[in-house]
Amino acid sequence: MTSEAPIIRGMGHSVKRKEDPRFLRGKGHYIDDFKLPGMLYMDIVRSPYAHARIVNIDASKALALPGVLAVITGKDLDAAGLAWMPTLMSDKQMVLPVDRVVYQSQEVAAVIATERYIAADAITLVEVEYEPLPPVMDPHKATDPDAPLVRPDRDAKTNHIWHWEAGDAARTDEVFQNAEVVVKQDLYIPRIHVCSIETCGCIASYDKIDGKLTVYMTTQAPHAIRTVFSLVSGIPEHKIRIISPDIGGGFGGKVPVYPGYVIATVASLQTGLPVKWIEDRSENLQADSFARDYHISAELAAKKDGTMQALRVKTLADHGAFDAAANPSKFPAGLFSIITGSYDLQAAHVEVDGVYTNKPSGGVAYRCSFRVTEAVHTIERLVDTLALALSLDPADVRMKNFIPPEAFPYKSPTGWEYDSGNYPAALQKAMAKIDYAGLRREQAEKRARGELMGIGISTFTEIVGAGPSHTFDILGIKMFDSCEIRVHPTGSAIVRIGVQTQGQGHETTFAQIVAEELGLPVENITVEHGDTDTAPYGLGTYASRSTPTAGAATAVAARKIRDKAKKIAGHLLEVSPDDLEWQDHKFQVKGAPGRSVTMKDIAFAAYTNFPQDVEAGLEAVDYYDPPNLTFPFGAYICVVDIDRGTGMVKIRRFVAVDDCGNIINPMIVDGQIHGGLTMGMAPALLEAITYDEYGNIQQSNLMDYLLPTAMETPVWETDKTVTPSPHHPLGAKGVGESATVGAPPAIANAVVDALSHLGVTHLDIPITPWKVYQILEAHGAAEA
Amino acid sequence: MTTQHVQMTINGQPYAADIEPRLLLVHFIREVANLTGTHIGCDTTSCGACTVLVNGVPAKSCTLFAVQMDGAAISTVEGLEQNGALHPVQEGFFEEHGLQCGFCTPGMMMTAVAFLAQNPNPTDDEIRRAISGNLCRCTGYVNIVKSIQYAAKKQREAQTAPAAPAEPAEAIR
Numbered sequence: 001m002t003s004e005a006p007i008i009r010g011m012g013h014s015v016k017r018k019e020d021p022r023f024l025r026g027k028g029h030y031i032d033d034f035k036l037p038g039m040l041y042m043d044i045v046r047s048p049y050a051h052a053r054i055v056n057i058d059a060s061k062a063l064a065l066p067g068v069l070a071v072i073t074g075k076d077l078d079a080a081g082l083a084w085m086p087t088l089m090s091d092k093q094m095v096l097p098v099d100r101v102v103y104q105s106q107e108v109a110a111v112i113a114t115e116r117y118i119a120a121d122a123i124t125l126v127e128v129e130y131e132p133l134p135p136v137m138d139p140h141k142a143t144d145p146d147a148p149l150v151r152p153d154r155d156a157k158t159n160h161i162w163h164w165e166a167g168d169a170a171r172t173d174e175v176f177q178n179a180e181v182v183v184k185q186d187l188y189i190p191r192i193h194v195c196s197i198e199t200c201g202c203i204a205s206y207d208k209i210d211g212k213l214t215v216y217m218t219t220q221a222p223h224a225i226r227t228v229f230s231l232v233s234g235i236p237e238h239k240i241r242i243i244s245p246d247i248g249g250g251f252g253g254k255v256p257v258y259p260g261y262v263i264a265t266v267a268s269l270q271t272g273l274p275v276k277w278i279e280d281r282s283e284n285l286q287a288d289s290f291a292r293d294y295h296i297s298a299e300l301a302a303k304k305d306g307t308m309q310a311l312r313v314k315t316l317a318d319h320g321a322f323d324a325a326a327n328p329s330k331f332p333a334g335l336f337s338i339i340t341g342s343y344d345l346q347a348a349h350v351e352v353d354g355v356y357t358n359k360p361s362g363g364v365a366y367r368c369s370f371r372v373t374e375a376v377h378t379i380e381r382l383v384d385t386l387a388l389a390l391s392l393d394p395a396d397v398r399m400k401n402f403i404p405p406e407a408f409p410y411k412s413p414t415g416w417e418y419d420s421g422n423y424p425a426a427l428q429k430a431m432a433k434i435d436y437a438g439l440r441r442e443q444a445e446k447r448a449r450g451e452l453m454g455i456g457i458s459t460f461t462e463i464v465g466a467g468p469s470h471t472f473d474i475l476g477i478k479m480f481d482s483c484e485i486r487v488h489p490t491g492s493a494i495v496r497i498g499v500q501t502q503g504q505g506h507e508t509t510f511a512q513i514v515a516e517e518l519g520l521p522v523e524n525i526t527v528e529h530g531d532t533d534t535a536p537y538g539l540g541t542y543a544s545r546s547t548p549t550a551g552a553a554t555a556v557a558a559r560k561i562r563d564k565a566k567k568i569a570g571h572l573l574e575v576s577p578d579d580l581e582w583q584d585h586k587f588q589v590k591g592a593p594g595r596s597v598t599m600k601d602i603a604f605a606a607y608t609n610f611p612q613d614v615e616a617g618l619e620a621v622d623y624y625d626p627p628n629l630t631f632p633f634g635a636y637i638c639v640v641d642i643d644r645g646t647g648m649v650k651i652r653r654f655v656a657v658d659d660c661g662n663i664i665n666p667m668i669v670d671g672q673i674h675g676g677l678t679m680g681m682a683p684a685l686l687e688a689i690t691y692d693e694y695g696n697i698q699q700s701n702l703m704d705y706l707l708p709t710a711m712e713t714p715v716w717e718t719d720k721t722v723t724p725s726p727h728h729p730l731g732a733k734g735v736g737e738s739a740t741v742g743a744p745p746a747i748a749n750a751v752v753d754a755l756s757h758l759g760v761t762h763l764d765i766p767i768t769p770w771k772v773y774q775i776l777e778a779h780g781a782a783e784a
Numbered sequence: 785m786t787t788q789h790v791q792m793t794i795n796g797q798p799y800a801a802d803i804e805p806r807l808l809l810v811h812f813i814r815e816v817a818n819l820t821g822t823h824i825g826c827d828t829t830s831c832g833a834c835t836v837l838v839n840g841v842p843a844k845s846c847t848l849f850a851v852q853m854d855g856a857a858i859s860t861v862e863g864l865e866q867n868g869a870l871h872p873v874q875e876g877f878f879e880e881h882g883l884q885c886g887f888c889t890p891g892m893m894m895t896a897v898a899f900l901a902q903n904p905n906p907t908d909d910e911i912r913r914a915i916s917g918n919l920c921r922c923t924g925y926v927n928i929v930k931s932i933q934y935a936a937k938k939q940r941e942a943q944t945a946p947a948a949p950a951e952p953a954e955a956i957r
Contacts, residue, residue: 026821
C-alpha cells in the first residue's frame with residue numbers, strides 16, 4: 001500500500017483567507033445584520049452630566065408614544081437585583097443608576113420599542129431631572145481631602161482604588177544611590193479609544209417555552225460571558241447560549257460587558273421577544289471602555305558609558321468611575337511590569353496607584369496586551385533620554401544594554417521569565433534595511449540647512465499568551481484555551497476553538513495548523529468558533545493570546561489524533577505502529593518509504609476498518625495550559641520630516657522587523673503588523689480623548705476623534721527574524737499587538753530627535769501639528 | 785407618521801416602498817431591500833462603511849434620505865459579482881489580503897470601483913487620496929492600495945485583451 005502525499009499548505013504558507021469570500025460579497029453576518037421574528041429595538045437615555053444626583057425620571061411621555069412598550073430604569077433593575085453587575089476586576093459597575101450618574105453619557109434608562117426610529121424618538125421624551133454635583137476630572141486631585149467622592153457606594157470612602165507594585169524597592173534604591181547618572185522623565189499616555197469600525201451591540205432572545213436565553217453579541221470572549229451571565233442572572237448555564245457572530249473589529253473594546261447587553265437581556269426576559277441594541281458611534285466613543293490614561297514618572301540609573309542599571313517608576317492610573325479593566329484578576333495594572341523591556345538591568349521597582357474619576361471606566365486594551373504599551377513607551381523613551389543626556393547614539397545604547405541572546409531563558413528584575421529572543425539581530429537587520437548610518441549623515445546635512453528630520457528607534461519586548469493557570473485567571477476562570485477536532489470518514493475535518501476571530505483570520509490559520517499536523521489539505525478543514533453551544537470552553541481572543549494558547553491546543557489535539565491514527569495505520573499496513581514514522585505528512589514504514597498511508601486513508605479506516613483494540617472515530621479535544629507566556633519582540637526605526645510652516649510630522653519611512661517565532665501564515669502576520677503599526681501611529685500622532693473641567697468629552701464623533709486615513713498612514717516596510725518559542729508546540733508566539741506596542745515610541749523618539757538640537761528632550765503623545773508648531777515658534781524655528 | 789412613495793433600483797432590481805421621509809438610505813438598503821452588505825460605522829459621513837454608488841458616484845448612505853433617491857440607480861457590494869465572476873476589485877482584495885474584519889470592505893470596494901472608472905491607471909498616492917474618506921482600522925491600508933492596483937491592472941488587461949480573463953491564482957470559493 002502506498003499513497004501520494006497530499007498538497008496540504010500547512011505552516012508557513014500564505015494561504016488566502018477562507019473567511020474572505022463571504023465578506024467580499026457583503027454576506028458576512030455582523031450583529032446588526034440579524035433580524036429575528038418579532039424583534040424589538042432598544043435605545044438608551046444617557047446622562048448629560050459627568051456627576052449628578054438623579055432627582056426624578058418621568059417616562060410617561062415616552063410611554064405614550066405609539067410603538068413604545070417599556071422604559072426600563074435603574075429602579076426597575078434594582079427590584080430584580082440587577083442594577084449593578086460585577087466587573088472583571090472585582091469591582092462592581094452600574095447597569096442603570098438608581099440615584100446618581102458618575103460619568104457623562106452614562107446609561108440612565110432604556111426604551112424598548114417596535115422600531116428603531118421609534119426607540120430613538122422615545123429617548124428624547126424621557127424626562128430626567130438631575131441635580132449636578134462637582135465632578136472629579138483630574139486624577140492628580142482625586143485623592144485630595146476635599147475631592148468629591150466618585151463612589152460613595154463603597155465601604156472605603158476614598159477615590160483611591162488600589163496600590164500595586166513589582167520588583168525590589170530596596171535594591172533599586174541602592175543602585176540609584178550609587179549611580180553615576182540618573183535621568184528622569186514624566187510621561188502621560190493619554191486616554192484613547194479602540195473605535196473599531198463596527199460599534200458594539202447585541203440581540204438578546206429569550207425563549208419562554210424552553211427557558212433558553214440566546215444572546216448574539218459583539219464579544220471577544222463568549223464563554224466567559226456565558227458563565228458571568230449565568231452567575232449574575234441565576235439562569236442555568238446550559239440554558240444560555242452566547243453567539244459571537246462576525247465581528248467588525250475588536251482590539252480589546254469588545255471584551256467588557258457593557259450595560260447595554262445586560263439591559264437588552266432583561267428586556268427580552270421580560271417581553272419574551274428578541275431585543276436588539278446597536279450603539280451609534282457617539283455612544284461608542286463617549287461611553288465604552290477606554291484604554292491607557294497612565295500618568296507615569298520614571299527614572300533610569302546608569303553609568304556614564306551608557307550602561308543601564310536600574311529603573312524606578314511611579315504611576316497614577318485613571319480608571320474612571322468603575323474599575324472595569326479587562327486584566328487577569330491578579331494584575332490590576334496588567335503586565336506593566338514588563339517595563340524593563342529588552343534590557344538587562346540589575347534592579348527595577350514599579351508602582352501603580354489606581355484612582356476613580358468621573359469618566360467612563362477605563363483600563364481596557366487598545367490592541368495591547370494588558371498595559372504593555374504604556375510600559376514599552378516608558379522604557380523606550382527613557383533609553384533615548386539617557387542617550388541624549390550622554391550624547392550617545394540611541395542605537396549604540398540599545399546594543400550595549402540588550403539582554404544577550406545566550407541569556408535566554410532570562411529572568412527579569414520584575415519576575416518574568418522571557419522565553420527566547422535575539423534583540424541585536426533584529427536591530428541590526430532594521431538598521432541595515434533602512435541604512436541607519438546614511439540617515440544620520442543625511443540628518444546632519446539637513447540640520448545644517450535648518451531642515452527638521454528625525455530618526456527614532458524602538459526595540460520592544462512584548463508579553464503575550466496569558467497564561468499559565470497558576471498565575472492567570474479571569475474571575476477565577478483559569479486562562480487556558482481549547483480546541484476540538486473531528487476528522488470525518490472521507491478525510492475532511494471540523495475544528496472548533498475556544499478563541500474567536502475579529503478579523504485575525506482564525507478560520508484560515510487554525511485550519512493550517514491542523515493541515516500541518518494531520519496532513520490534510522487546508523481546504524478540507526472547516527474552523528468554527530464563537531458559539532458557546534458548540535465550541536469548547538475558552539477564554540477568548542485578546543492580548544495576542546489566540547496562537548499562544550488555542551493555537552497550541554490545536555496542535556496538541558491534532559497530535560492526539562495522530563497518535564491514534566498511527567495505530568490504525570499499523571493495522572492497515574500490517575506492521576507494528578512502532579515501525580511507523582510520520583514523514584511528509586503521512587505514515588510510512590521505517591526503511592520502506594514505499595509503504596505508506598495518508599490521513600485520508602486512515603480517516604476512512606477509523607470508521608470502516610479499525611483494529612479491535614481501538615475505538616471507532618477520529619477526534620480529540622485539548623485544553624492547553626501554557627507553561628509560560630511568549631515574548632515576541634521587534635526593532636522598529638522611524639524617519640520623520642517636520643514641516644516648519646505647520647508643525648506637521650510626516651513619517652517618511654518606517655521599518656519594522658518583527659520576531660514572533662515560527663509563522664503560520666506570513667501574509668496574515670504581515671497584515672497584522674500593518675494594522676498594528678497604524679494603531680501605533682494613531683495615538684502617537686492623532687488620537688486622544690480629553691474632557692473639560694465639567695466632564696464634557698471633547699471627542700465624541702469621528703470628526704473630532706481622528707482615526708488615521710490612508711493619507712497619513714505611511715507605506716509600512718516589514719521584515720522579520722525568527723526565534724522560535726521553546727515551549728510552544730509550534731514554536732510560535734503571538735503577533736497581533738506587537739506593532740501597536742512597539743510603534744509609538746519609535747515615532748515619538750523620531751520627533752524628539754528631530755527637535756533635540758532646539759533643546760527638546762520629550763514630547764507627550766499625541767504629537768499634533770499644533771504642539772510641534774508651538775515649540776518651533778518658541779525657538780524661532782517656525783517658518784512664517 | 786406620513787409616508788412618501790419612493791422607487792429606485794438597487795443593483796438593477798427595482799424597489800418601491802411607502803416610507804417615512806426621514807428614513808436614511810442606508811436603512812432602506814439594509815432593512816427594506818434586506819441587503820446587509822452595506823454597513824454603518826459612524827452616522828456622520830466620516831468612516832465610509834456605508835458607501836454605495838448613486839448613479840455611479842460614491843455616496844455615504846448614512847447621511848442621505850431614501851426619499852432623495854427617487855428614480856436613482858443605486859449600486860451596492862451585492863451587485864459587484866456578475867454571472868458568478870467576482871469583480872476585479874473583489875478579486876484584488878482577496879489576492880492581496882486587503883481585508884481583515886471585513887466591516888469597512890464593502891464601502892471601500894465601492895469607492896474603489898468608482899475611482900477606477902475615473903482613473904484606470906492610478907498611482908499609489910492617487911489611490912490613497914481616493915480612499916481617504918473610507919476608514920479601515922485593521923489593515924493599515926498598505927494591502928488595500930495593492931488590492932486596488934491589482935484590480936486596475938486586471939481591468940486594463942481586460943481592456944486590451946478582452947478575450948479570456950485570467951483566472952486568479954487560487955480559487956475563491
